[in-house]
Amino acid sequence: MELRIRNRGARDIYLDGDYRRLEKLVDQKWKLATQRDNFPFASVRVIRASQSITMSYVMVYVRGTSPETVLLENLRGLYRVGLRLSLTPNGSDLFPLDESYSVPFSVTTN
Numbered sequence: 001m002e003l004r005i006r007n008r009g010a011r012d013i014y015l016d017g018d019y020r021r022l023e024k025l026v027d028q029k030w031k032l033a034t035q036r037d038n039f040p041f042a043s044v045r046v047i048r049a050s051q052s053i054t055m056s057y058v059m060v061y062v063r064g065t066s067p068e069t070v071l072l073e074n075l076r077g078l079y080r081v082g083l084r085l086s087l088t089p090n091g092s093d094l095f096p097l098d099e100s101y102s103v104p105f106s107v108t109t110n
Contacts, residue, residue: 003081003102006052013095014086015055017043021082022059024071025104030080033071034059040084041091057081080104 007013020036036059047053081102087093 001057001105002054003057004052004054005047005083007047007049010049011087012049013047014041014089014091015045015047015053016041016084016086016091017045017055019082019084020057020059021084023080023082023101025078025080026071031071033079035082037084041086041089044089046089075107076109078104078106 005015018036018039020034022033022035023030024033025031045053045055082097083100083102084091085095085100087095
């Protein structure tokens with residue numbers, strides 16, 4: 001899917017292009033569905049102050065590889081994407097995770 005990320009601040013921010021986190025709403029709580037974070041800040045993208053970027057967000061999972069992926073076996077539901085953002089290119093000044101989520105979106109078919 002395509003994600004548009006807007007930097008409304010006055011400073012550049014840095015996106016870890018390899019980080020992937022997907023959460024699903026289950027019983028009124030966000031639960032981790034799948035995550036990939038093997039290489040923190042190995043593929044950095046800059047989002048300039050008052051600018052936006054569009055990126056392709058691809059999440060691949062293999063059934064049964066972790067307890068969380070069972071949430072994806074019934075794909076329908078409400079999801080959100082978590083990103084890893086920082087004020088520094090090496091990721092030493094990370095944004096809190098709760099400030100780095102996408103707007104929730106719905107998957108309506110399997």
